[in-house]
Amino acid sequence: MRILHVFETIPGGPATYFNETVPTQIKALGADNVRVIVPDAHVSFLKNTPASCIATFKRRKRYRSLPALALAVLREVKAFRPDIIHAHSTFAGIIVRAIGVLPGRFPPIIYCPHGWVFDMETLGQFRHPARWLERMLSPFCSSIVAISQHEYRQGLKAGISANRMVVIENGISSQTPPIVPTEWVDPRTKVLFVGRLDRQKGVDILLKAAAELDGKAVFRVIGAHVTNKTEIVATLPANVELLGWKSPEEIAGHLAVCDVVAMPSRWEGFGLVALEAMRASKPVIASAVGGLQSVVSDGKTGLLFPTGDHKALVAAIASRGPGEWAQMGSAGYERFMERYRSERTNDELMQLYRRVSDDWPVESREIA
Structure with a gap:
């Protein structure tokens, strides 16, 4: 053939x-x-x-x-x-x-x-x-x-x-790429975002949520600017770090040290980043939109929140501690191995x- x-x-x-x-x-x-x-x-x-x-x-x-x-x-x-x-x-x-x-x-x-x-x-x-x-x-x-x-x-x-x-x-x-080790030492909830910095991926929603979580969460954003870079940088909360695009090996390193992955997309046919998170035993907080509604098992492997609602994202990030996130991440890994290889x-x-x-x-x- x-x-x-x-x-x-x-x-x-x-x-x-x-x-x-x-x-x-x-x-x-x-x-x-x-x-x-x-x-x-x-x-x-x-x-x-x-x-x-x-x-x-x-x-x-x-x-x-x-x-x-x-x-x-x-x-x-x-x-x-x-x-x-x-x-x-x-x-x-x-x-x-x-x-x-x-x-x-x-x-x-x-x-x-x-x-x-x-x-x-x-x-x-x-x-x-x-x-x-x-x-x-x-x-x-x-x-x-x-x-x-x-x-x-x-x-x-x-x-x-x-x-x-x-x-x-x-x-x-199911085989993770080689990990480029990185450190992320912070007592606050460590939230990772991976994706284009555009309207679809909801990076603006993430930044609004971050601004209200300065004492409770810290954020790393991996992705490229495809809209107005100056505007994003000018409004960047103090607890957010922009990293630009990273290699799969570097992303694997950041996944290893985060607590949770955020996907505040406005529309999403599927959401492959969610699978990368689940493979790394990390829970996913995602918009209840598109294919993400099937990938993320709400309350088990992560949390779903109403699309575009940054207040709901704030509540979701603040709702769990390290132990609960780790438990969800383990459940996500099991779901990945059963369904998404x-x-x-x-x-x-x-x-x-x-x-x-x-x-x-x-x-x-x-x-x-």
């Missing part, structure tokens, strides 16, 4: 998903049978992937790069002749399915939104057109992978057929590939 993965962008969640799935497929199927299309500027995010498996396109400004992505897809389909095309995220899904509609033979398409674009709060008035577009394009792929029950339910609400979707929850390796994700993806490939007529696999 030959698999072609198509990514329009990689940094963030797509990179984690890529590195947890594609190298495993290469190991199982052989480097000659797995190929990926990624932006040329994002190759450095890929791990354990031979250069021979990587095809690139020039990605500059997003919308202007889509024709280059389309040409790369056409080129690789003709040269690589995949049995399956797996398109990741909205723009790759649009391009691949649009090509599949054109006259000629084409391999079966599997599409994974990695969080529906119409779930984005910032999309505003364009959420309805985005929902319509996803519904219209849904018949032009063999299967849509929903990464959480929330994403599956949102797909149903958008009018996408249940027969077109399959839930394959995200997973990560990448071995399960990879097995379910391979089963889907085989099922779709077996159902697809041989004479329809190649572009004419």
Whole structure:
């Protein structure tokens, strides 16, 4: 079986998903049978992937790069002749399915939104057109992978057929990366945030909560500024430390010494940071939104609070002591091992590939 993965962008969640799935497929199927299309500027995010498996396109400004992505897809389909095309995220899904509609033979398409674009709060008035577009394009792929029950339910609400979707929850390796040791000595509750410093991830909610917890909690923020850095720094509470982006090994070190991980997202298809926390036996305080509602078992492996309510986040952080956080973290680790290991994700993806490939007529696999 030959698999072609198509990514329009990689940094963030797509990179984690890529590195947890594609190298495993290469190991199982052989480097000659797995190929990926990624932006040329994002190759450095890929791990354990031979250069021979990587095809690139020039990605500059997003919308202007889509024709280059389309040409790369056409080129690789003709040269690589995949049995399956797996398109990741909205723009790759649009391009691949649009090509599949054109006259000629084409391999079966599997599409994974990695969080529906119409779930984005910032999309505003364009959420309805985005929902319509996803519904219209849904018949032009063999299967849509929903990464959480929330994403599956949102797909149903958008009018996408249940027969077109399959839930394959995200997973990560049970093996933690090597830890870069770090110290964090403070009698207050130590709260770690990992993510982009933007509206989706709710860093502003975190900072409002931190300002009210100066005597009770201390915060470390790992992530990049993608909005107004000056504004964030100017309003930074004294008990918050901005660390910028860190390597997985460095993040593992910070996870090891924190008490709890905070995820105050406004929308979230899944929330892979929660899995990294659970793997490290750390509880998660998260917004009751999207896939986080399934990942975090409220009151057992962490706490859920109303989206956007910084007062509720303050109360959640102040509600437990070190011993109770540690107990929740242990429960989170057990839940992770039972449900969220990448071995399960990879097995379910391979089963889907085989099922779709077996159902697809041989004479329809190649572009004419």
